[in-house]
Structure formats: C-alpha cells, structure tokens
Amino acid sequence: DAGVTQSPTHLIKTRGQQVTLRCSPKSGHDTVSWYQQALGQGPQFIFQYYEEEERQRGNFPDRFSGHQFPNYSSELNVNALLLGDSALYLCASNRMGQEVSNQPQHFGDGTRLSIL
Amino acid sequence: AQSVAQPEDQVNVAEGNPLTVKCTYSVSGNPYLFWYVQYPNRGLQFLLKYITGDNLVKGSYGFEAEFNKSQTSFHLKKPSALVSDSALYFCAVLTTNAGKSTFGDGTTLTVKP
Numbered sequence: 001d002a003g004v005t006q007s008p009t010h011l012i013k014t015r016g017q018q019v020t021l022r023c024s025p026k027s028g029h030d031t032v033s034w035y036q037q038a039l040g041q042g043p044q045f046i047f048q049y050y051e052e053e054e055r056q057r058g059n060f061p062d063r064f065s066g067h068q069f070p071n072y073s074s075e076l077n078v079n080a081l082l083l084g085d086s087a088l089y090l091c092a093s094n095r096m097g098q099e100v101s102n103q104p105q106h107f108g109d110g111t112r113l114s115i116l
Numbered sequence: 117a118q119s120v121a122q123p124e125d126q127v128n129v130a131e132g133n134p135l136t137v138k139c140t141y142s143v144s145g146n147p148y149l150f151w152y153v154q155y156p157n158r159g160l161q162f163l164l165k166y167i168t169g170d171n172l173v174k175g176s177y178g179f180e181a182e183f184n185k186s187q188t189s190f191h192l193k194k195p196s197a198l199v200s201d202s203a204l205y206f207c208a209v210l211t212t213n214a215g216k217s218t219f220g221d222g223t224t225l226t227v228k229p
Contacts, residue, residue: 004159033216033217035219040221040222041221041222042120042206042208042219042220042221042222043160043206043217043219044219045216045217045218048216056216058216090159090160092160092217104150104152104162104165105162105217106162107152107159107160107161108159109157109158109159110158110159112157
C-alpha cells in the first residue's frame with residue numbers, strides 16, 4: 001500500500017519562474033493538504049483540497065494555487081517565484097469524514113524547492 | 117486562531133536517560149493534539165495523538181505524551197532515550213472540522229551515547 005508520494009524530489013528554479021509540484025495521496029484518502037516548511041521552521045499550511053475544490057487556505061498569496069484531480073491527486077503551482085519561496089513543500093493526505101476528521105495526516109517526503 | 121509553542125529549540129539527553137520535549141497550545145474549543153517526528157530529508161511521521169479520554173497517551177517507539185488541560189500542555193516523553201531517537205520533533209494541533217494542522221517550530225532532540 002503506497003503512502004503519499006510527491007514529485008519531483010528536488011527542484012531548482014530562478015526568480016520569476018513558475019513551478020508545479022505533484023502529490024498522490026495514500027490509497028483510500030480523498031483530501032490533500034499542502035504545507036510549506038522553511039528551514040528551521042515548522043510546516044505552514046498553504047491550502048487543502050477536497051472534492052476537487054479548495055476548502056481551506058492559509059496565509060499565502062495568490063501566487064500559490066492548486067488543483068485536485070478526480071483521482072484525488074493534487075498539484076501545487078507557484079508563480080513569480082521569490083527567493084523566499086525556497087523551502088520543503090510537503091503534501092499530506094487524509095480521509096474526510098466526521099469520525100475520521102481527527103485522524104493524523106499522512107505526509108509525503110516532500111519536494112525541496114531551491115530558488116536561485 | 118490556534119497556535120502551538122515548542123519553547124526549546126534543542127534538547128540534549130544521554131542515552132538511557134528519560135527525555136521530555138515540551139509543547140503548549142492555544143485553541144478555542146477542544147484540541148486534537150499530535151506529535152510527529154522528522155528525520156533528515158524526510159516527511160513527517162506520526163508518533164501519537166490525543167483526542168479524548170486518558171490524559172496519558174502511548175505511541176510509537178516507546179514514546180508517550182501527557183495532556184494537561186489546565187496548563188494547555190502536551191509534553192512528549194520517553195523513559196529511556198535511544199541514540200536513534202535523535203531527530204526533529206513537531207507538536208501540532210487540529211481543531212474539529214478545521215481539517216488543517218497548526219505546527220510548532222520543532223525541537224531538535226539529540227541523544228548522545
């Protein structure tokens with residue numbers, strides 16, 4: 001049973017470019033959340049997707065956008081990259097539902113994005 | 117708004133000694149509390165959670181945590197530390213229906229032989 005998978009593992013971009021990161025949730029999960037983890041900090045919530053819609057959003061600018069596909073996989077897009085966007089981007093999945101809303105999220109190993 | 121504080125950036129203990137990694141939280145309503153561990157270049161691995169019930173929660177790898185509502189704390193503990201426990205530990209809070217986790221800034225645990 002595959003867990004959460006993310007691609008690519010590492011990515012190097014320059015300022016002003018655009019990037020797309022991908023995530024496949026754990027089997028049986030229908031909800032995907034994205035987090036940004038800057039060096040020396042805890043993960044910061046970017047947004048969450050469920051039923052192909054953005055359900056919640058953290059304090060991130062519109063340059064950060066996403067998408068969820070019918071197979072529950074998700075993409076994170078970042079436009080007009082800034083040096084400060086350099087971070088580990090984590091994807092987490094869980095199964096939405098009242099009785100499991102408190103279940104721990106399963107995390108992927110992340111995509112390390114470096115902006116030059 | 118919910119928040120989590122991990123007051124110690126670094127905790128150093130000798131192998132075989134007990135360890136404590138501290139966490140306090142602020143949230144309106146009933147909190148769901150979690151501890152995760154992160155090894156270098158890896159994602160977060162779930163250790164344990166408090167939802168309701170017994171204030172002492174037991175988790176993976178011999179870790180446990182004590183929920184204290186009056187002190188709004190959820191400290192991670194282990195009776196006897198191993199060198200392999202050395203890693204970055206995160207406390208997180210999830211509120212009902214929120215669906216998003218709020219994390220502390222992490223505590224680096226170093227266990228020396």
